[in-house]
Amino acid sequence: MSRWMINAGGQQYSAANMDELRQFAKRGELAAGDIVQPPGASDWIYALEVPELKGSLRADLDTEPGAAPSEMHPVVRWGAAALLAATAVGAWSYALSLRDTIPQPDDLELIGGTSGLSFSEVLVTAENGQLYSAPDANSPVVTALVKNAKADLLAKRGKWYRLRADGKEGYASFDTVIPAYFFGDDDAKRAHDPLYNPDKYVYVRNSSWQLAPEGGNKFLTSFTFLMQNDAKFAMTDIKLLATIKDKNDAVLETKEIAVEGTIPAEFSTMVGVLMPERKDKGAAPRIMTASTFEEMSKADPDLALRWVDGVEVRLTSDGFTEAAIELLEVRAVPPTGEK
Secondary structure, X not given: OOOEEEEEOOEEEEEOOHHHHHHHHHOOOOEOOOEEEOOOOOOOEEHHHOHHHOOOOEOOOOOOOOOOOOXXXXXXXXXXXXXXXXXXXXXXXXXXXXXXXXXXXXXXXXXXXXOOEOOOEEEEOOOOXXXXXXXXXXXXXXXXXXXXXXXXXXXXXXXXXXXXXXXXXXXXXXOOEEEHHHHOOHHHHHHHHHHHOHHHOEEEEEEEEEEOOOOOOOOEEEEEEEEEEOOOOOEEEXXXXXXXXXXXXXXXXXXXXXXXXXXXXXXXXXXXXXXXXXXXXXXXXXXXXXXXXXXXXXXXXXXXXXXXXXXXXXXXXXXXXEEEEEEEEEEEOOOOOOO
């Protein structure tokens, strides 16, 4: 009998039918970001894409997605699959391992009040934490992080948080801090998980790429794709990574792409380019979400004449035969009334 195949947290197992699949979800053994393969299918999809699982999946996830969604273009599947196959240790796991380093409630007003944490802040728990200029412990130190001090959460990038501490911005490994929702109840943890794990809720869909036309610039390639946001928070400060490979599967180069604008809550949007006006010689094209462009064009409909769907990437090497684009960094916008 055909079965549902499951890849959750790096482990693979199966469910005999939909009822058993729902039971896995209700017990927390299957999260929204895990992937499943329907009976008789060859592609994998996210558990959150299965309509029958709606209402059964946990919102307070602690695993990264395990493979690429089925909508992804075949030629770029390798990129997301390689990224998603590696299981990342979640901030919640770190928080548990560091629970003995947390100040006692008597020593700190943890949530709310005039001195307590807001849900868009983190608490420094490491004795010798550092804020780096890049998500790399070998990069220059911006400032030291003082244990038990608060910092503003700006974005997440892999196993790093981008923070603001003492008026300075940089990156800190998320094993040096604890998110404010660690101190909240279960409802708070579920509600605010996208603030601390926004990359669990945002992903690239329907990605495809193409070379320049015959006779065109062989150092150019263009991507067309959707950005999906499954969270009840708008997402912004988006950074993408384009990876280019040759016919031997060797990486030729990578390009980081900053995207202006936002992805509204529970929404998907294309990404494109707003070209500069001819009179603005030297001005750079603006890469942004289509949803942001549409809001801008309400005030100036003529902007549509300068809009181009997709993102063109200029390379330094030729001879590439594969390309992929994936999420690198993102920030969830805190709810109204929270910092």
